[in-house]
Amino acid sequence: xxxxxxxxxxxxxxxxxxxxxAAHAGVSPATVSRVLADNYPVSRxxxxxxxxxxxxxxxxxxxxxxxxxxGAGSKTMAFILADVRGQSFADAAHGVEQEAxxxxxxxxxxxTQGVPQRELALVQLMREQRAGxxxxxxxxTDGADEYRQKMTELANSLHAAGSLLVLCGRPPLGDGVPxxxxxxxxxxxxxxxxxxxxxxxxxxxxxxxxxxxxxxSIERLAGHRRALTDFGVPDAPELVExxxxxxxxxxxxxxxxxTAGHDFTAVFAGTDVVAAGVYAAAxxxxxxxxEDLSVVxxxxxxxxxxxxxxxxxxxxxxxxxxxxxxxIAVADQHLQPGWTGDHRLFKTHVVIRSSVSRVR
Amino acid sequence: xxxxxxxxxxxxxxxxxxxxxAAHAGVSPATVSRVLADNYPVSRxxxxxxxxxxxxxxxxxxxxxxxxxxGAGSKTMAFILADVRGQSFADAAHGVEQEAxxxxxxxxxxxTQGVPQRELALVQLMREQRAGxxxxxxxxTDGADEYRQKMTELANSLHAAGSLLVLCGRPPLGDGVPxxxxxxxxxxxxxxxxxxxxxxxxxxxxxxxxxxxxxxSIERLAGHRRALTDFGVPDAPELVExxxxxxxxxxxxxxxxxTAGHDFTAVFAGTDVVAAGVYAAAxxxxxxxxEDLSVVxxxxxxxxxxxxxxxxxxxxxxxxxxxxxxxIAVADQHLQPGWTGDHRLFKTHVVIRSSVSRVR
DNA sequence: AGCTGCATAGAAAACGTTAACTATGCTGCC
DNA sequence: GGCAGCATAGTTAACGTTTTCTATGCAGCT
Numbered sequence: 001x002x003x004x005x006x007x008x009x010x011x012x013x014x015x016x017x018x019x020x021x022a023a024h025a026g027v028s029p030a031t032v033s034r035v036l037a038d039n040y041p042v043s044r045x046x047x048x049x050x051x052x053x054x055x056x057x058x059x060x061x062x063x064x065x066x067x068x069x070x071g072a073g074s075k076t077m078a079f080i081l082a083d084v085r086g087q088s089f090a091d092a093a094h095g096v097e098q099e100a101x102x103x104x105x106x107x108x109x110x111x112t113q114g115v116p117q118r119e120l121a122l123v124q125l126m127r128e129q130r131a132g133x134x135x136x137x138x139x140x141t142d143g144a145d146e147y148r149q150k151m152t153e154l155a156n157s158l159h160a161a162g163s164l165l166v167l168c169g170r171p172p173l174g175d176g177v178p179x180x181x182x183x184x185x186x187x188x189x190x191x192x193x194x195x196x197x198x199x200x201x202x203x204x205x206x207x208x209x210x211x212x213x214x215x216x217s218i219e220r221l222a223g224h225r226r227a228l229t230d231f232g233v234p235d236a237p238e239l240v241e242x243x244x245x246x247x248x249x250x251x252x253x254x255x256x257x258x259t260a261g262h263d264f265t266a267v268f269a270g271t272d273v274v275a276a277g278v279y280a281a282a283x284x285x286x287x288x289x290x291e292d293l294s295v296v297x298x299x300x301x302x303x304x305x306x307x308x309x310x311x312x313x314x315x316x317x318x319x320x321x322x323x324x325x326x327x328i329a330v331a332d333q334h335l336q337p338g339w340t341g342d343h344r345l346f347k348t349h350v351v352i353r354s355s356v357s358r359v360r
Numbered sequence: 361x362x363x364x365x366x367x368x369x370x371x372x373x374x375x376x377x378x379x380x381x382a383a384h385a386g387v388s389p390a391t392v393s394r395v396l397a398d399n400y401p402v403s404r405x406x407x408x409x410x411x412x413x414x415x416x417x418x419x420x421x422x423x424x425x426x427x428x429x430x431g432a433g434s435k436t437m438a439f440i441l442a443d444v445r446g447q448s449f450a451d452a453a454h455g456v457e458q459e460a461x462x463x464x465x466x467x468x469x470x471x472t473q474g475v476p477q478r479e480l481a482l483v484q485l486m487r488e489q490r491a492g493x494x495x496x497x498x499x500x501t502d503g504a505d506e507y508r509q510k511m512t513e514l515a516n517s518l519h520a521a522g523s524l525l526v527l528c529g530r531p532p533l534g535d536g537v538p539x540x541x542x543x544x545x546x547x548x549x550x551x552x553x554x555x556x557x558x559x560x561x562x563x564x565x566x567x568x569x570x571x572x573x574x575x576x577s578i579e580r581l582a583g584h585r586r587a588l589t590d591f592g593v594p595d596a597p598e599l600v601e602x603x604x605x606x607x608x609x610x611x612x613x614x615x616x617x618x619t620a621g622h623d624f625t626a627v628f629a630g631t632d633v634v635a636a637g638v639y640a641a642a643x644x645x646x647x648x649x650x651e652d653l654s655v656v657x658x659x660x661x662x663x664x665x666x667x668x669x670x671x672x673x674x675x676x677x678x679x680x681x682x683x684x685x686x687x688i689a690v691a692d693q694h695l696q697p698g699w700t701g702d703h704r705l706f707k708t709h710v711v712i713r714s715s716v717s718r719v720r
Numbered sequence: 721a722g723c724t725g726c727a728t729a730g731a732a733a734a735c736g737t738t739a740a741c742t743a744t745g746c747t748g749c750c
Numbered sequence: 751g752g753c754a755g756c757a758t759a760g761t762t763a764a765c766g767t768t769t770t771c772t773a774t775g776c777a778g779c780t
Contacts, residue, residue: 065736067424109469276666306636308668425766
């Protein structure tokens with residue numbers, strides 16, 4: 001005696017179906033569907049029998065069938081970043097997830113390790129999943145033009161399918177590309193931060209950038225350079241080092257520069273965690289921050305308050321960025337006929353703590 | 361002139377379908393499917409025409425239809441945790457995502473804010489999504505028996521559907537429940553850590569626990585108490601405070617205790633970030649660590665090395681935990697007839713740094 | 721010449737829902 | 751008493767794939 005449901009021969013044992021519930025409750029499938037959706041009058045008695053059957057059979061709807069029949073894109077938001085472990089990205093992820101969950105959306109997450117190709121593949125994958133929106137967070141390493149072109153194509157096809165590409169913390173793809181863009185002002189943030197350093201008398205500042213062609217790096221470096229220029233400090237290319245936005249990278253770069261001869265009075269770390277690495281290297285060389293070396297970071301993650309001395313940095317509202325991205329994604333205004341693209345620019349501000357000293 | 365595909369009247373503009381591609385290439389839908397799946401001989405010419413049509417129409421398969429027709433549970437792994445922002449969880453998430461992505465699985469993420477009810481709802485939701493596996497990470501606040509019973513039900517129905525519930529960093533649900541369990545030994549870790557404190561002469565140790573009925577709290581506290589007993593130190597209930605595993609909680613609790621009278625020589629912070637809060641409160645009160653107050657944490661996240669003095673803590677291999685969870689999830693051995701459940705216990709070890717001093 | 725067997729193709733039946741149509745009693749009204 | 755109108759219910763055609771199950775050539779063999 002087999003315990004098969006009413007749906008006859010079946011590939012695998014995938015739990016009871018809506019038809020099983022209908023049979024068990026003695027009603028038609030349509031009625032069960034109606035009880036579930038609650039969008040059509042159903043008599044009290046039928047409703048109760050159906051609900052009882054659902055409970056007894058431990059029925060759970062098949063989202064795939066539902067999505068297919070309903071035709072609508074699923075209420076799933078894809079969130080793509082380089083690495084979950086970064087505190088700033090985690091903050092943004094939290095903002096996205098909160099906002100999404102509140103509206104009954106699910107969040108699909110994917111990581112790229114910063115490889116553009118992998119990013120493209122993921123967006124493509126998310127499109128196949130019929131994600132209602134795809135949020136890309138963090139800078140891009142803008143390699144070949146091919147990348148930009150492919151991403152533009154994806155933005156178009158996503159938009160054509162009623163979905164939306166949201167670029168968060170990175171520059172727009174270009175005019176007329178149907179994507180929402182949410183940026184924070186890296187250039188001005190870095191400008192303000194370097195200005196602070198300059199105002200304290202620093203003239204030789206080591207800049208620890210991320211990857212060579214990474215948009216965030218480029219923008220922060222641009223702000224830094226502009227401040228230098230405005231203060232009449234000559235450009236010194238040897239004071240810019242490229243690495244990664246990790247603690248290890250900050251440590252190694254600083255250590256190398258320090259052992260090679262300490263020819264700078266301050267370090268502009270591309271990121272707070274990079275600054276943590278700078279602290280470690282400085283301490284190791286017997287240098288104390290800020291007396292022997294001033295250090296600033298960027299992002300203002302929680303860590304900035306736990307470093308000793310507390311880190312002077314630029315506050316970036318990552319959680320707000322994420323929240324806003326999710327709001328735009330669910331807002332549906334991108335389905336309007338004349339929509340061309342959203343663009344928001346978040347302001348940042350310098351948070352002065354105690355990692356910078358006045359140069360004598 | 362409308363630009364409709366071959367699939368006739370259609371609800372929304374959801375891009376071209378497989379049928380459209382077939383029509384465009386002059387073959388049957390079956391052939392297109394075969395080219396895509398590459399599981400059946402197709403002539404060179406047909407294959408090429410199909411591939412060309414796919415490119416020209418910018419076709420992308422509908423995952424929902426695919427999942428429905430194929431009958432198999434989708435290769436999606438659900439990952440449920442309290443909060444993405446916790447460093448330890450982020451590490452675990454990274455392990456899961458890495459492992460999943462490597463095998464072509466997608467990761468769905470959901471956060472519970474530590475509310476058991478929300479956790480149940482999420483698992484249920486993931487079941488509806490036909491997730492191939494559901495990974496729960498972090499301790500449980502084991503409230504009413506109802507929770508445990510419902511989760512058991514979910515484990516059963518997940519397993520019946522060919523899916524799997526993986527409990528990671530939390531105790532098993534009970535015997536015979538078809539779920540995989542991956543734990544790290546909180547009890548022994550805490551025992552070792554408190555033993556270290558005791559060996560340094562500390563006798564009055566403030567224990568900063570998490571939520572009252574949180575499994576992680578309970579286990580770590582149990583290890584702590586056992587060490588106390590083994591050293592013949594009398595139990596002092598007033599030295600246990602319950603809060604949250606956050607920096608803010610560590611700060612507030614310590615501050616309150618410190619201003620009320622400093623009657624302990626060491627603090628066992630339930631978590632490294634809690635320890636960061638302890639440091640902050642101690643500094644604020646003019647106490648220096650470890651001279652005036654010894655502090656230990658738990659988890660050994662990156663932060664532990666950035667605190668000054670560096671934090672003595674217990675190393676937990678979170679990334680490994682996540683990786684292992686994902687491996688078990690994809691392994692499929694849980695589909696074997698006699699399978700009753702997996703159980704792994706990860707070892708931890710104390711990492712001695714400089715936040716503990718010998719009591720005079 | 722007639723078969724067997726293989727490579728390739730298409731037709732059609734699932735998969736588990738939703739939603740647009742129909743169908744059937746009833747109630748209430750002229 | 752006939753009929754409009756409403757509250758319910760059931761039928762059935764999608765939705766976009768995959769996967770049998772059937773064709774159809776065509777080579778190779780006896």
